[in-house]
Amino acid sequence: MSVLTVPAFDDNYLWLIHDGINAAVVDPGDAAPVIAALRTHGLTLAAILLTHHHADHVGGVPTLLQHAQVPVYGPAGEAIPTITEPLWGDDLLHVAALSLDLKVIDVPGHTKGHIAYYAARQGWLFCGDTLFAGGCGRLFEGTAQQMVASLAKLTALPGDTKVYCAHEYTLSNLRFAHEIEPGNTALTSRIAAEQAKRSHNEPTVPSTIALEIATNPFLRYKEKAVVARLQEAGRLPTAPSQIDPVETFAALREWKNNYK
Template sequence: MPAFPKNSLSVLTVPAFDDNYLWLIHDGVHAAVVDPGDAGPILAALEAHGLSLVAILLTHHHADHVGGVPQLLKHAKVPVYGPAHENIATVTVPLGEGDTVYIEQLALTLSVLDVPGHTRGHIAYVAAEQHWLFCGDTLFAGGCGRLFEGTPAQMLNSLAKLASLPGATKVYCAHEYTLSNLRFAREVEPGNPLLTQRIADEQAKRDRGQPTVPSTIALEQQTNPFLRATEAAVIARLQAAGRLAEAGPVAALAALREWKNVYK
């Protein structure tokens, strides 16, 4: 494996399961892992790249995000950061809106946002200096998470928080759902030329075996229907499809999510 430059932070993509991405934030020596649903790929990546695990960061309680934590803790006794409003037995540092995480070995500062909707207590981590966002299953490239526990109003507010981040912010979401999401986005907004170009670009990445993630906040603002729920073209399409019974952004977000749930 190629050596990483020391003391310069970067993010290593670690695929897992069928379509998950686990993230290793590292400086060439130390590493923090985000949402390790499976310990095996993380332990293999740590060994391959000569990295020492120093922290675990969790966004929500679903098994494909937390399942590998117990095994990782057998490998290294490290702090486990996670949402204060979810019951995750391995969390040692519960977090919520406004909290800050400082990982000394990486000299990395992360701010915490409450972003409920997918789950009730979902959180996200923002590395403002690096322009990185680790958002779990709240915001996806081209989409958003299903509303398993939260409400459309919560998801709308959570997405608005994330959309307000600087446009250059890289969006490290947790799944390779991008092409499926963009097919739905094209159904919602067929006249968006930026969306047409994005589909071509992302398909080319997949054809080369490359991840489509990270995205950027700017790209999501331009092409993600869940961040564009108040756009006139999106509202008109929902109305034409007979899917919008009420006015307002919450109803539009709910209609989009319900449509996506059944879209093939």
Template sequence: MLNVLTVPAFQDNYLWLIHDGTHAAAVDPGDAEPILAALDAHGLSLAAILLTHHHADHVGGVPALLARHSVPVFGPRNDGIDVVSRTLTGGDQVVLDRPALRLEVIDVPGHTRGHIAYHAPEQGWLFCGDTLFAGGCGRLFEGTPEQMAASLMKLAGLPEQTQVFCAHEYTLSNLRFAAAVEPGNEALQERIRAEQAKRDAGQPTVPTTVGLEKATNPFLRYAEPAIADQMIAAGHVSSREPIAVFAALRAWKNVFR
């Protein structure tokens, strides 16, 4: 039986440990100390490291982990990460013996040029780094709106019950933006109440699910007529063309407060 440990880091990052009670794979360990502490607290041995993209808050802890544990480092072929020992691209698979885990690799450029995500089909888990967030998506630091929209649609095509383990606790701010974009979405209003209750109780809002994101996340709903109407009425875009709406959504989110 596999489980996922949530490991908070920095101000709002989530690092992940996929484990079988004995061996663990660390996902995007931007800081080594919380990972080492979690391994020790749960009696786990690090067996592998999985990286989604090159940003420091996702890879910064790898050298210190490798100094303590000689393990393979899986990561994107096209994102320039020196510590990666086994490079991956879309369509590849990662098969680990310990913990026993099979992951499908999905290319999801947009946030960075070479960003990848890991899908565990047997468990119904998705580790997507900074591509899809609960209620939002990553900034377009290196990619284009077309690339990010296509990447998000790949993830939206996974089974709706798939649990989405994204890398940041941005949910409430993302949902405030979503409410400005789609004020008539009743599922979104219900979600805001539920997620606020979790945060009030000191609980994480992640993982989310693909189905919940499809119902409430404007970056998966950019082709909805109501969103185009709202964006045009607010003066953020003059066209109903879906990619134009998506690009305008991301540009508005960049400055939304």
């Protein structure tokens, strides 16, 4: 079994999990590139997996269902009319056509009902817009407290878990990360490596949990260097007793929201 990268729009990645015969697609915001990839690789669509309700993740579902009547899995806590199999956190999902087992992880923050899919046997995480390579999703509906808890669930996964996020935001995210931790040597090395990939039009995704823990400021908000940088920028109080980790994360997220 393997994962095929399907680019869409300007910077989306749709993921085709397949065994050479059948396939499940994750977050098909656009049907056309999915249909093209299925035809090119001789695959039959067996299931659709959704992480949250945003149009660039669900917009292609109605057209795909015209081509194949397959189950549509997605978050029970979000109003997505095409879902036929609603899922909650900690549900175990078996995609029979692929012999694929997935654990559903509840990860609110970007949206209220956002979920992620974890394939333990393969070491794959499909996390939508919760965890990005070098970043995390904006808090459109949830709170900083929710996102902190959601990211903690993901970072508890094995370090070699591959992180299949939904966007090519990596270089932009890493520019911000360098603003926060210019002395992080792992980050400096990563920036060079990711720039080299993009110069050859190669995707920077998937990442790994271990790489994110070492270089992603939204997983490193408790680090002294990160706190100190936020204080230096006037985004946190200077008295240590006044610093709360969730407030630190929120300050970091707010800075990134307006970072150019």
